[in-house]
Amino acid sequence: MSSVKAGLKIEVKRGTFTFRVKRYDPKTGDYRWSEYKVEVTNRQTVLDALLKIKSTQDATLAVRYSCRMGICGSCAMVINGVPRLACETKPFELGTDVITVEPLSNLKPIKDLVVDMDEFFEKHKSVKPWLIRRDEGEQFEKLDSYYVQTEEQLINYLEFAYCIKCGACYSACPMVFLNKNYLGPQALAAAYRWSADNRDEGYVLRLKVIDSDNGVWSCHYSGTCSKVCPKGVDPALAINLLKKSLLTGKPPAR
Amino acid sequence: MGMVAKSTLMKWHYITGLILVVVLGIHLAFRWPSYEASIQWSGPHGVYEQLLNIGYMAAIFILLYAATYHAMNGLRTLLLELHQGRYWNTAVDVVIIALGIFIVIVGTVALVGALQVI
Amino acid sequence: MTEKLATKRNPPKWSLWLRGLDEWLLIFQKVSGAILAIYLIGHTLVISTALGFGHPSQLTWERVIGLIEGPKVVGVAHVGTIIEYLIALLVAIHGANGIRLILMQYFGLGLPKPERHTYPMIPSPRKSPQLVYKYLVIAVVIVFIILASYVAFVG
Numbered sequence: 001m002s003s004v005k006a007g008l009k010i011e012v013k014r015g016t017f018t019f020r021v022k023r024y025d026p027k028t029g030d031y032r033w034s035e036y037k038v039e040v041t042n043r044q045t046v047l048d049a050l051l052k053i054k055s056t057q058d059a060t061l062a063v064r065y066s067c068r069m070g071i072c073g074s075c076a077m078v079i080n081g082v083p084r085l086a087c088e089t090k091p092f093e094l095g096t097d098v099i100t101v102e103p104l105s106n107l108k109p110i111k112d113l114v115v116d117m118d119e120f121f122e123k124h125k126s127v128k129p130w131l132i133r134r135d136e137g138e139q140f141e142k143l144d145s146y147y148v149q150t151e152e153q154l155i156n157y158l159e160f161a162y163c164i165k166c167g168a169c170y171s172a173c174p175m176v177f178l179n180k181n182y183l184g185p186q187a188l189a190a191a192y193r194w195s196a197d198n199r200d201e202g203y204v205l206r207l208k209v210i211d212s213d214n215g216v217w218s219c220h221y222s223g224t225c226s227k228v229c230p231k232g233v234d235p236a237l238a239i240n241l242l243k244k245s246l247l248t249g250k251p252p253a254r
Numbered sequence: 255m256g257m258v259a260k261s262t263l264m265k266w267h268y269i270t271g272l273i274l275v276v277v278l279g280i281h282l283a284f285r286w287p288s289y290e291a292s293i294q295w296s297g298p299h300g301v302y303e304q305l306l307n308i309g310y311m312a313a314i315f316i317l318l319y320a321a322t323y324h325a326m327n328g329l330r331t332l333l334l335e336l337h338q339g340r341y342w343n344t345a346v347d348v349v350i351i352a353l354g355i356f357i358v359i360v361g362t363v364a365l366v367g368a369l370q371v372i
Numbered sequence: 373m374t375e376k377l378a379t380k381r382n383p384p385k386w387s388l389w390l391r392g393l394d395e396w397l398l399i400f401q402k403v404s405g406a407i408l409a410i411y412l413i414g415h416t417l418v419i420s421t422a423l424g425f426g427h428p429s430q431l432t433w434e435r436v437i438g439l440i441e442g443p444k445v446v447g448v449a450h451v452g453t454i455i456e457y458l459i460a461l462l463v464a465i466h467g468a469n470g471i472r473l474i475l476m477q478y479f480g481l482g483l484p485k486p487e488r489h490t491y492p493m494i495p496s497p498r499k500s501p502q503l504v505y506k507y508l509v510i511a512v513v514i515v516f517i518i519l520a521s522y523v524a525f526v527g
C-alpha cells in the first residue's frame with residue numbers, strides 16, 4: 001500500500017466502551033435499557049460494536065443495516081443524543097466512555113433500534129420525487145431526445161440529490177414532533193431537488209403538496225435537519241428556497 | 255380555508271409581520287419616556303394627547319388590523335400543527351374567523367368612537 | 373403474547389434542541405406567538421372598555437386602567453406594568469426573530485445558493501449570514517430590554 005510505503009503508520013488503538021441501548025419490546029410495548037461492555041478499535045464503528053454485541057453477547061438485539069458504508073441509509077439511530085449513521089460514527093471519536101444508542105425519534109418503533117419508516121417514505125413519495133415531463137410520450141416511448149444539462153444547472157440541485165433517505169433529519173426536526181403530518185425535511189428537500197432540475201417540468205404538480213398546511217410553512221429554519229444530515233444535504237436550505245419561490249411566485253432557479 | 259392557497263395566507267402573514275414591526279414599534283415608542291405617564295388620561299404624554307395625534311391613531315388602526323390577521327393566522331397554524339382532523343380543521347377555521355371579526359369590530363368601534371368625541 | 377405494531381412514535385430528544393440557539397428561537401417563536409395572540413384579544417377588550425366602547429371619558433379610563441394596573445410593586449411599576457413589560461419582551465424577541473425569517477424567506481437575504489459539496493460540509497444555519505442574523509437578534513433584544521426597563525421602572 002502506498003500509504004505504508006510513504007512511512008505513514010496506521011495506529012490501531014483498542015478500548016472498551018459501555019453501550020447503553022434503548023430497546024423497544026413489541027411484546028409489552030415498553031422501552032427498556034440494556035448495557036453492554038465491548039472492546040473496539042479506533043477504526044471500528046458503532047455499527048461494528050452493535051454487531052459484535054449481537055454475535056458475542058446478546059443475539060436478541062435488533063439492528064437494521066445493509067451497506068455498512070454510509071450509502072443505504074438503513075442504520076440511522078440516535079447516538080449520544082444526536083441522530084447519525086451507526087456505520088459512520090466511531091466510538092473513539094465520540095469522546096465518551098458510555099455511549100447511548102436509541103432508536104430514531106419521531107418514528108414508530110418496531111423492535112429495539114429498528115423503526116418503522118413507512119410514514120417517512122409515504123411522505124417522500126407524496127412530493128412526486130421523479131422526473132416529470134409534460135409530454136409522456138416523448139419521455140417513455142419515443143426516447144429519441146437527450147435532456148441536456150450544463151454544469152451550472154447540475155449545481156442547482158446536486159447538493160440535495162445526495163440524500164440517502166436515512167431519516168436522521170426527520171427524526172431531529174422539532175416541527176415533525178409538533179405536527180405529525182408535516183412532510184418533514186427530507187420530503188421537502190426532495191421536492192426542491194426535482195423542481196430545481198432543469199429537465200423536470202413537475203413543479204406545478206408538487207405545489208399542491210408542498211404549499212399546504214403540512215408543507216413548507218411549518219419550517220422556522222432551526223436547521224436541526226441540516227446539522228445532523230450525514231450527507232450534507234442541507235434540507236433547511238431547500239425548504240427556505242421553496243418558501244422563497246412560493247412567496248415571490250418565481251419557480252426554483254434551474 | 256381550503257379555497258385560499260396556504261402561500262397566500264402566509265404571504266400576508268409575512269407582509270403584516272413587516273407592517274407590525276413599524277406600527278407596533280410606534281405603539282411601543284409612545285410609552286417613552288415613562289410607561290406610567292403614557293397610560294394617564296391627561297398630561298403631555300397621556301392618552302388624551304395620543305388620541306389627538308392623527309399620525310399615531312392611523313398607526314393604531316393599522317396595528318389593530320395587521321395584528322389581528324397576523325395573530326389569527328398564526329394561531330390557526332399552531333392549532334393545526336397540534337392536531338388535525340375533519341371536524342377539528344373546520345372548527346379551527348370557524349373559531350379563528352369569528353374571533354378575528356370580533357376583535358376587529360370591538361377595536362374599530364372603540365377607536366372610531368374615541369376619535370369622534372375628541 | 374402477540375407482537376403488535378407500536379402506535380406511538382419514539383419520544384424526541386429534547387437535549388438535541390435545548391442546546392442550540394436556532395432551536396430555542398423556534399420554540400420561542402411558537403410559544404410567544406401563542407401568548408401574544410391571546411394577549412391581543414385581552415388587550416383589545418381592555419382598552420376598548422377603558423375607552424367606553426366609543427364613549428370615552430376620563431372617568432371610565434381611570435377606573436378601568438386603575439383596576440387592571442393593580443397595586444404598586446417596585447418603584448413606579450404596578451403589577452400591570454410588569455405584565456406589559458414581559459409582553460413587550462416577547463414582542464421584541466418574536467419581532468426580531470420574525471424579521472430574520474421574513475428577510476431570509478421572502479427576500480432571500482442571507483440565504484446561500486446551492487453549491488457543490490466540499491468537505492467538511494457546513495450546513496447553511498452555521499454559515500456566516502445566519503450567525504450575523506442571530507447575533508443581531510440578540511443585540512436588538514438586549515437594547516430593547518434596556519430601553520423597556522427604563523420606561524417601565526425608572527421613567
Ligand code: SF4
Binds near residue numbers: 163168170228233234
Ligand atoms: S436529507 Fe440527510 S438526514 Fe435527511 S434523509 Fe436525506 S441523507 Fe438522511
Ligand code: FES
Binds near residue numbers: 068075076
Ligand atoms: S448501513 Fe448503510 S448507511 Fe449505515
